[in-house]
Amino acid sequence: MALSxxxxxxxxxxxxxxxxxxxxxxxxxxxxxxxxxxxxxxxPDLLVFFASPQITNEAKNEMLHGLQTNASQLVNDFLQMLFDYGRIQNVSEIIDEFNRLNDEKNGTVRVKVTTAIELDDDQKAKLSAKFAQVVGANKVILEPVVDGSIIGGVILRSKDNIYDGSVKSKIDKIKRLLLN
Structure with missing residues (x-):
C-alpha cells in the first residue's frame, strides 16, 4: 500500500x-x-526534473550534487536518502513538517497578516508582540500580504485562528444586518 x-x-x-x-x-x-x-x-521545475522518467539517473545525480554543495552532512544525507527512495518530489512537504515541529517545540506561531497598505517595521513588531500575547506564543513570525480590497484594518491567519478586523468584513456584517 502506497503512502500518502x-x-x-x-x-x-x-x-x-x-x-x-x-x-x-x-x-x-x-x-x-x-x-x-x-x-x-x-x-519549481526542479522537482519535475527529478520526477521525470525521461531524465537519466546520472543527470539527476549531478543535479542532486549541485543541491548538496555547501550543505551539512545531515542535509546531504537527507537529500541522498530522499533521492534513493524516490521521495525527492516530497521534499517541500517534508521541510514544511520539519518547520512545523520546530515551531511547535519553540513556541513559534506563523501568521499571515493581510492589510490594505504595507506595514512598517514598528507596526509589525507591535502586531507580532500583541498576537503572541493573545495566543500564548514565545515568538510570532509574520508573513505580510497587502490586499487593498479589505479597505483597512487587518486580517490575521494562523494555523488555528482567523482574526478578521478588516473594514470590509465590518461593512459586510452591517449589510447582512440591514438586509435581515
Whole structure:
C-alpha cells in the first residue's frame, strides 16, 4: 500500500527533526532547509526534473550534487536518502513538517497578516508582540500580504485562528444586518 504525501511528510519530517535535535543542530538545519526551500520556489521545475522518467539517473545525480554543495552532512544525507527512495518530489512537504515541529517545540506561531497598505517595521513588531500575547506564543513570525480590497484594518491567519478586523468584513456584517 502506497503512502500518502501527508504520511511521507510526517514520517520523514519527524525523523529529520529527531536527528537534528539529537545532534543539537536544529537551528542550523532549519536555516539550510529554508535555503533549499527558496531554491525550490525559485525553480519549481526542479522537482519535475527529478520526477521525470525521461531524465537519466546520472543527470539527476549531478543535479542532486549541485543541491548538496555547501550543505551539512545531515542535509546531504537527507537529500541522498530522499533521492534513493524516490521521495525527492516530497521534499517541500517534508521541510514544511520539519518547520512545523520546530515551531511547535519553540513556541513559534506563523501568521499571515493581510492589510490594505504595507506595514512598517514598528507596526509589525507591535502586531507580532500583541498576537503572541493573545495566543500564548514565545515568538510570532509574520508573513505580510497587502490586499487593498479589505479597505483597512487587518486580517490575521494562523494555523488555528482567523482574526478578521478588516473594514470590509465590518461593512459586510452591517449589510447582512440591514438586509435581515
Amino acid at each position: 504525501n501527508a504520511e511521507i511528510a510526517s514520517r520523514y519530517g519527524q525523523a529529520l527533526f529527531d536527528v537534528a535535535e539529537s545532534k543539537e543542530i536544529t537551528s542550523q538545519t532549519t536555516a539550510e532547509l529554508a535555503e533549499l526551500q527558496a531554491v525550490i520556489k525559485e525553480q
